[in-house]
Amino acid sequence: MKPTQPTLSIITATYNAEEHLPRLIASLIAQTDPDFEWVVADGGSTDRTLELIEAATAKLKAVVVDSRPDFGIYDALNRAIRLASGDYYLVMGADDELFPEAVAQYKIACEETGADFVTANYYIGERDIASVWQPAWEWRKGMQAHVTGHAVGLAIRRTLHQRVGQYSRHFPLLADQLFVMQAIRAGARVARRDFIAGRFHPHGTSGSDLLGLIVELYRVQVRLGHSLLVQTLLLFYRIIRCWPRIQQQRSKFLL
Missing domain, CATH: 3.90.550.10 (Spore Coat Polysaccharide Biosynthesis Protein SpsA; Chain A)
Structure with a gap:
């Protein structure tokens, strides 16, 4: 069957x-x-x-x-x-x-x-x-x-x-x-x-809170046991790379 x-x-x-x-x-x-x-x-x-x-x-x-x-x-x-x-x-x-x-x-x-x-x-x-x-x-x-x-x-x-x-x-x-x-x-x-x-x-919500998304990805990766140093470097890299969009979202939030 x-x-x-x-x-x-x-x-x-x-x-x-x-x-x-x-x-x-x-x-x-x-x-x-x-x-x-x-x-x-x-x-x-x-x-x-x-x-x-x-x-x-x-x-x-x-x-x-x-x-x-x-x-x-x-x-x-x-x-x-x-x-x-x-x-x-x-x-x-x-x-x-x-x-x-x-x-x-x-x-x-x-x-x-x-x-x-x-x-x-x-x-x-x-x-x-x-x-x-x-x-x-x-x-x-x-x-x-x-x-x-x-x-x-x-x-x-x-x-x-x-x-x-x-x-x-x-x-x-x-x-x-x-x-x-x-x-x-x-x-x-x-x-x-x-x-x-x-x-x-x-x-x-995730699309409108890019900074929150980046920080939470960092938390998830660290919790899963990935290198704290590598993940911290990636955290700062992502924030710097996405800074214009983060600022844009922040400006909309403050309006």
């Missing part, structure tokens, strides 16, 4: 996302393989977010929604993972989009490889394509030495969290980096596929 194909949950954290959510919903409805569940952990939205999700339930096979105040995106994702039933899950931001063949391609890749992580390429914005960094220097690129990214580009075996733990609330911007690398160090296997899964739109 042919083995049953792995099941897939798509999980999304939302909060007042009515402006962007229709794009994600349309891409989920357009999937050539409709056999997946969409799990939404909402932070207590006060706009039309929940209304849009409710309307989508008539066009999607399975939708699970939990709305309550939370402590940020990783707290919401942890909640969504507990609610999910898929063998694997795929994180999609409220403003991201999935290309029509993505669910089918991810499920086939998970079945063929049996890997704990299946990573695919995706667009960042309109043109740039995320891919695995080569050479695979984890000390420099962190998670991107192993996978293309966390949202859109990575199917994750859900039971990994039983071995490695949840996303840490101590890392509000890069808990995904810490989890992925801890899982790999615990023996999780990565399979790479060259299909383009969708489009990631970098409009979230």
Whole structure:
């Protein structure tokens, strides 16, 4: 008897996302393989977010929604993972989009490889394509030495969290980096596929807090045991290289 194909949950954290959510919903409805569940952990939205999700339930096979105040995106994702039933899950931001063949391609890749992580390429914005960094220097690129990214580009075996733990609330911007690398160090296997899964739109908190992102990457890398000296030098290098953008973000914040 042919083995049953792995099941897939798509999980999304939302909060007042009515402006962007229709794009994600349309891409989920357009999937050539409709056999997946969409799990939404909402932070207590006060706009039309929940209304849009409710309307989508008539066009999607399975939708699970939990709305309550939370402590940020990783707290919401942890909640969504507990609610999910898929063998694997795929994180999609409220403003991201999935290309029509993505669910089918991810499920086939998970079945063929049996890997704990299946990573695919995706667009960042309109043109740039995320891919695995080569050479695979984890000390420099962190998670991107192993996978293309966390949202859109990575199917994750859900039971990994039983071995490695949840996303840490101590890392509000890069808990995904810490989890992925801890899982790999615990023996999780990565399979790479060259299909383009969708489009990631970098409009979230991490994209608007570049200095916080740089500092948190430093904290993650040091926690993982990379050289304190090397990581401190990289910290200062990244701050100097990105200083104009950091100043620009600071100016917008002060306005």
